[in-house]
Amino acid sequence: MTPLLRFYSVQDAYGEFSNFAPYPVFLDKKRWPTSEHYFQAQKFLDPKVQERVRCASTPLLAARLGRDRRQKLRADWESVKVSVMRRAVEAKFRQHDDLAKLLLSTADAPLIEHTDTDSFWGDGGDGSGKNMLGRILMDVRTILQTERRP
Numbered sequence: 585m586t587p588l589l590r591f592y593s594v595q596d597a598y599g600e601f602s603n604f605a606p607y608p609v610f611l612d613k614k615r616w617p618t619s620e621h622y623f624q625a626q627k628f629l630d631p632k633v634q635e636r637v638r639c640a641s642t643p644l645l646a647a648r649l650g651r652d653r654r655q656k657l658r659a660d661w662e663s664v665k666v667s668v669m670r671r672a673v674e675a676k677f678r679q680h681d682d683l684a685k686l687l688l689s690t691a692d693a694p695l696i697e698h699t700d701t702d703s704f705w706g707d708g709g710d711g712s713g714k715n716m717l718g719r720i721l722m723d724v725r726t727i728l729q730t731e732r733r734p
């Protein structure tokens with residue numbers, strides 16, 4: 585059995601898989617400093633608010649802006665958030681070949697966002713979470729494996 589591969593902090597092993605890792609993505613005709621900036625900005629439909637998130641100086645500040653409920657969340661957020669994340673993560677790995685190679689080097693290892701602060705995107709710390717970010721990474725890995733198979 586391939587051992588589980590857990591990641592979370594940018595500074596730790598496989599921190600490149602975190603949305604906070606400093607890999608810009610180009611999407612919707614704009615450059616986003618991290619996939620987190622893109623993801624958080626999509627919570628809002630107002631282009632001015634999106635732009636404020638895009639220009640946040642760190643991914644943590646982008647996440648704070650995205651999580652600030654003084655700004656109204658778009659009404660359909662719950663139904664679109666997984667596809668938004670998929671789009672951000674796929675762009676990140678397609679646009680940085682070093683990252684694509686790192687992802688492919690994990691072969692068939694289960695990828696787990698290991699954190700007790702998030703049981704939707706992460707594993708909830710005890711494995712009870714949905715690990716949606718890990719699942720999306722594994723889906724992107726499958727796409728890249730299929731495309732690059734000789």
Ligand SMILES: Nc1c(N[C@@H]2O[C@H](COP(=O)(O)O)[C@@H](O)[C@H]2O)[nH]c(=O)[nH]c1=O
Pocket residue numbers: 592593594602603604620623647650651697702705717
């Ligand atoms: N890595 C990481 C976090 N986790 C990330 O937060 C995002 C989900 O945000 P939300 O849906 O607003 O709760 C998603 O990218 C998830 O991977 N949160 C943090 O505060 N610090 C961090 O280092």
